[in-house]
Amino acid sequence: MKVDGQPYRTIWLSADGRSVSVIDQTLLPHVFKVVAWRTLEDVVAGIRNMVVRGAPLIGASAGYGIALAMSADPSDKAFEYAYQALFASRPTAANLRWALDRMRSVLLPLAPSERTSVAFATARNIADEDVANCSAIGEHGKALIQQAWDSVQRSRPVNILTHCNAGWLATVDWGTALAPIYKAFDTGIPVHVWVDETRPRNQGASLTAWELGHHGVPHTVIVDNAGGHIMQNGKVDLCIVGSDRTTAGGDVCNKIGTYLKALAAHDNQVPFYVALPVSTIDWTIEDGVKSIPIETRAPEEVTVISGLTSDGKVESVQLTPQGSAALNYAFDVTPRRFVTGLVTEFGVFPPLPEEMTKLREEAEKQR
Numbered sequence: 001m002k003v004d005g006q007p008y009r010t011i012w013l014s015a016d017g018r019s020v021s022v023i024d025q026t027l028l029p030h031v032f033k034v035v036a037w038r039t040l041e042d043v044v045a046g047i048r049n050m051v052v053r054g055a056p057l058i059g060a061s062a063g064y065g066i067a068l069a070m071s072a073d074p075s076d077k078a079f080e081y082a083y084q085a086l087f088a089s090r091p092t093a094a095n096l097r098w099a100l101d102r103m104r105s106v107l108l109p110l111a112p113s114e115r116t117s118v119a120f121a122t123a124r125n126i127a128d129e130d131v132a133n134c135s136a137i138g139e140h141g142k143a144l145i146q147q148a149w150d151s152v153q154r155s156r157p158v159n160i161l162t163h164c165n166a167g168w169l170a171t172v173d174w175g176t177a178l179a180p181i182y183k184a185f186d187t188g189i190p191v192h193v194w195v196d197e198t199r200p201r202n203q204g205a206s207l208t209a210w211e212l213g214h215h216g217v218p219h220t221v222i223v224d225n226a227g228g229h230i231m232q233n234g235k236v237d238l239c240i241v242g243s244d245r246t247t248a249g250g251d252v253c254n255k256i257g258t259y260l261k262a263l264a265a266h267d268n269q270v271p272f273y274v275a276l277p278v279s280t281i282d283w284t285i286e287d288g289v290k291s292i293p294i295e296t297r298a299p300e301e302v303t304v305i306s307g308l309t310s311d312g313k314v315e316s317v318q319l320t321p322q323g324s325a326a327l328n329y330a331f332d333v334t335p336r337r338f339v340t341g342l343v344t345e346f347g348v349f350p351p352l353p354e355e356m357t358k359l360r361e362e363a364e365k366q367r
Ligand code: MRU
Pocket: 053, 054, 055, 056, 163, 164, 165, 166, 167, 170, 171, 176, 177, 203, 241, 242, 243, 244, 254, 255, 256, 330
């Protein structure tokens, strides 16, 4: 996607061929800065501190993390060390393990002397495939937006609610939940996006709003608690969110607050779609509520907030009384019964057992 007219991906091999460039997402929307990763440690810290975030981008970053580790030491021992360090950097995104396992299956059969160049090529493939998958998700999801437009006799823009940031910043390009919106907008379907601010880190207010604004997509930022009210008042035609991990049974783990939006959508008969590449599906588990450990992050993400001051500086301020405890769950699980469909690179699949089997078969055909 473009930033001030220049096309960007979120991650790429730098011109020196030895470092990896990423957009520092902790500084957006106020500062756009590209930073370089030179070592495995840079990548681990970048994922942990959310310089990059979003399940597909975490997976692509892990691929490059292994490549940087192999360029320093291509031994089996160094590979295993890098695998474990990256795996521990964020616990939820299924794409992290998926990418690490792929790097392992490609690299370990090779002689150490061959590993570095193949590691960089495989990391590049993971990134390129993510772009193609997100583009396909966009096409399948665009058809849903088109249907919503037709069902209002093309009389007004389609209102879509999204949570957190599942746009191009969360992937390598296009996004998951936002890809259908970009594709619809680019083909002339009028859309308007309700952007949940998404406390505590405000990925909606800072990242989704920034992306949509740069692409010219009409949008309105709302506080997280407003979604139920606007759905009840007929102001949302469909919800589209992303996922960090979806189970074989179709339960969806996503940014904290997603579950509440799904409940409100269910009560108001608003279709609730989840857009994700198949690499986000954890085929080893069925029941997300029982089986997905939920990441808890630093309480300071709740108690402290940062923003732009009137004299143009980014500053942090304390929100809560000194001494009040805060608990910071980063994700929640939306049970499959509240999900209308999973929008994947292979099409739209309701999260029913026979449909999940079909989706798995489609994915396996492609391997
Ligand atoms: O904690 P984050 O910012 O890495 O979490 C990302 C999300 O939860 C997004 O909502 C997204 O849907 C998953 S990645 C496309």
